[in-house]
Structures are given as C-alpha cells and as structure tokens.
Amino acid sequence: MMPSEMTHLVTGGAGFIAHTLIRRLLERGDSVLAIDNLSRGSLASLERFSSDPLFSFRQADCADYASLRNEVGDALGTMTLTNVWHLAANSDVPAGVEDPEIDLRDTFLTTFNVLKLMREFAVPNLHFASSSAIYGDLGDRVADEAAGPLEPISNYGAMKLASEAQIRASVESHIQRADIFRFPNVIGTPATHGVILDFVRKLKATPSRLDVLGNGTQRKPYLHVEELVDAMLYIQTVATGRYNVFNIGPKDIGVTVGFIAETVQSRMSNGANICYGAGDRGWVGDVPKFQYSTSRLQSLGWEPRMDSKTAVMRAVNEIIAEQA
Numbered sequence: 001m002m003p004s005e006m007t008h009l010v011t012g013g014a015g016f017i018a019h020t021l022i023r024r025l026l027e028r029g030d031s032v033l034a035i036d037n038l039s040r041g042s043l044a045s046l047e048r049f050s051s052d053p054l055f056s057f058r059q060a061d062c063a064d065y066a067s068l069r070n071e072v073g074d075a076l077g078t079m080t081l082t083n084v085w086h087l088a089a090n091s092d093v094p095a096g097v098e099d100p101e102i103d104l105r106d107t108f109l110t111t112f113n114v115l116k117l118m119r120e121f122a123v124p125n126l127h128f129a130s131s132s133a134i135y136g137d138l139g140d141r142v143a144d145e146a147a148g149p150l151e152p153i154s155n156y157g158a159m160k161l162a163s164e165a166q167i168r169a170s171v172e173s174h175i176q177r178a179d180i181f182r183f184p185n186v187i188g189t190p191a192t193h194g195v196i197l198d199f200v201r202k203l204k205a206t207p208s209r210l211d212v213l214g215n216g217t218q219r220k221p222y223l224h225v226e227e228l229v230d231a232m233l234y235i236q237t238v239a240t241g242r243y244n245v246f247n248i249g250p251k252d253i254g255v256t257v258g259f260i261a262e263t264v265q266s267r268m269s270n271g272a273n274i275c276y277g278a279g280d281r282g283w284v285g286d287v288p289k290f291q292y293s294t295s296r297l298q299s300l301g302w303e304p305r306m307d308s309k310t311a312v313m314r315a316v317n318e319i320i321a322e323q324a
C-alpha cells in the first residue's frame, strides 16, 4: 500500500454493509484499512479485495481500546487517516434485549473508542452508521431528523442514540466533521442477518413451512445496500456542514413482513405454508410500523431509484442465489 493513499478506516469491515462501502471506496481509487473482530462478519466477504494493494485488514475488537489502537497504529505506520466510517456494532437487536451488555460494548463502547482513536491519530472526518431505531415507536408520526423527543425502545437504539450524542460532543472538541446516517432496513448481499436471510434459511431447512415472527403486518421501509452506500458517499461529497444528520431511505411507506414472506415463498417453495405468529411485533424492541421523512436528503439532491418493493424483490433473488 502506498503511504499517501491510506485514507479510510472502516470499522465492522467484514460485515454486510461494509462490503459494498469498501468496494466503492476502492473503485474510487482510495485506500481502505478494514477492522473487524469477526464476531458477526466473515473474512470470506473480504476475499475479493485481498489482492488489491489499496486494501488491508486487521482483526481487532473496537470495544478494547488497546487492541484497536495497536492494530490501527501498526497497520498505518507513518501513514495518515483522513476518514473513519464507523460501522462496527451489534446487528442482532433481540440479542441486545436479552443481554444489554452486548449493545453497551459493541454499539456504544466501539463508538467511544473510535472517537478516542480519532483524537489520538488526529483524524478529522467521521461517518457514522446510525439507525431509525433511535426514533423508537412513533406510531403514525413520520420521523424527520428534527423529531423529538427521541425515545428508542431497544438497547440497540438507545446505544446508537448515545453514540450520536457522544459524536456531537466530539465535534466541539477534536473532530472537524461528522456525518450521521440514520439507516432504514438495509437489504442485499453478502447477507449476515435480517428478515430475508431468516426466511431463506428457514425454507431451505423446511421447504413445506415458513414460520414468521409476528402476524406479518409490520410495515417498514427497505433500501438496497447499493443505494444506501450511494447515498452515504453522496453525503460525504456534497454536504458541507460540520455536523450532518440524514435519514437515508426510500420515498415510499415500505412493505409488510407478509409481503416479504410471500415473495420468498414464491421464489423458493410455492406450496409452503406460511405460519404467522401473534401480535404486530416480531420481538421486544421491534416497531410495528415506521415511516421516514427523507426530504432533507432529497433537498441535498439525492433520491433512490428503487422503492421498497423493488429493493425487496431484488434482494430476495440475490440472497437466494448466495445461499444456494
């Protein structure tokens, strides 16, 4: 790796969304150092980058500052980081409800340590993967970036919100700029978790029956990972503020879990019996419906090409092919 080319640190680099982000950064000709503790991501997703001289990977736990600092310091040598994309977090919301320590460590402490690292290495720019989970259950209200009070209903959402607050404070002291990206449900490959992967795996194991968590009426917006990363890079390039908060999502009101179940069933096992559970929540911390305002991002000049339905149909095909 050429010294002057090392610019981006991507935490959670072996995960689902990071895969597309890293690919796009490398395509731009930028250098990438990816960090992951491999708790949920896998090295297999990084294989395609392994021969690229602009790419390097280190295994480190971002919740352990000494480990993070040592691996990043060693990989950098005399090179300089300009951007951190902080994607490492717990992605299993129900697991974090069972054991709150998981989100304290992987969702909050990782952010705290990344900010500490940025201070030590004098890194100016942070791009943070936040979540619609910070809004909590808004009922029929549409969540725009100025919505409040923010009352997350999962430990995951609480620790994302705490991370945002810590980042905001750091902009006052040692960070030149922070972008806060509030993601909706993001879908595509390489899938590490989520409703489509869950359904595909269940139908592979038992082709005659598909069990759904909740009654299938949960309605949420879905965005394909290619479009999500497109929006992140657009904001990085076009936004000019020191602290930029953006909802990223489709323009529609989303699709139901029942629609996703039927789409997967029709592609994999047409005769399968879809067995719905009770209630309009899949798990504690799930919201029955969620509606996003993305007008701030549209005003900046970015719009998705796919609606939730198109994104789901494309991701179902991709995940079925990947799991074959």
Ligand SMILES: NC(=O)c1ccc[n+]([C@@H]2O[C@H](COP(=O)([O-])OP(=O)(O)OC[C@H]3O[C@@H](n4cnc5c(N)ncnc54)[C@H](O)[C@@H]3O)[C@@H](O)[C@H]2O)c1
Pocket (backbone or CB within 6 Å): 011, 012, 013, 014, 015, 016, 017, 018, 035, 036, 037, 038, 039, 040, 041, 042, 060, 061, 062, 063, 086, 087, 088, 089, 090, 091, 105, 106, 110, 129, 130, 131, 132, 183, 184, 185, 186, 187, 192, 193
């Ligand atoms: N996928 C979505 O629908 C979605 C929605 C909202 C927000 N997000 C956020 O986007 C980011 C990426 O999510 P994803 O879907 O790619 O999840 P993912 O689980 O595929 O990726 C997260 C990666 O972080 C790594 N990681 C976790 N804890 C770590 C630690 N302590 N140290 C180092 N690495 C650690 C995991 O091993 C994994 O590879 C996360 O911050 C997530 O909260 C995702």
